[in-house]
Amino acid sequence: MTRLLVVAAALVVVLAAAGVGDADEVNVTLKGHFGGTTYAVVASGSYTYVGQGQDFAVLDISDPVASAEVGRGSNGLVILHVAPSDTPQKGDLNSDDILTPTDAAIALQIAVGSRPFDDAADVSGDGSVTSLDALMILQAASGTINI
Known part of the structure; x- marks a missing residue:
């Protein structure tokens, strides 16, 4: 039992010294939102293809800061898989x-x-x-x- 306590104490000291608890601060800002349930997303080249419920959306991601929807269509069925040809x-x-x-x-x-x-x-x-x-x-x- 004493040996287990010594090992546990040593592990705490090593982890504290390694800075495990000191994660870098990350600032995340929400830039946009597409409503609905998304079942499939595939990126290819400068475009992202999104199966969102019954909609199929195409997003231009050539400029990640200003991505934009360039097309949307619906076939009346829930889109579960997207695969660019x-x-x-x-x-x-x-x-x-x-x-x-x-x-x-x-x-x-x-x-x-x-x-x-x-x-x-x-x-x-x-x-x-x-x-x-x-x-x-x-x-x-x-x-x-x-x-």
Whole structure:
């Protein structure tokens, strides 16, 4: 019993000397909140994909201080798993993982020959890149069609 007390006392002295109780102060500030239950979160590149109840949200995290929601949709089902595809999105010509008007502008540059051909720009599937492909990318960026 005496030996156990000596070991315990020695352990207390060692821990106290090591500064275990002296944790650095951390200042945490809440910058935002998305309500609801979140079941799935995956970050890929500059974006975070969030399954939040029946909603699927996309957040731009390229600037961690000013992250912003860039898209949201719902399919009526609770989203339990989110997995970004390894296959690039057709029409995503600047490789930022989201279709935007910038991708449509790049498709127009390819169509007029000021940029080299990129198979990802041929969203119509006709073997060439034309203003039709740029229009389809713009429509997909606005959520009017899926490509």
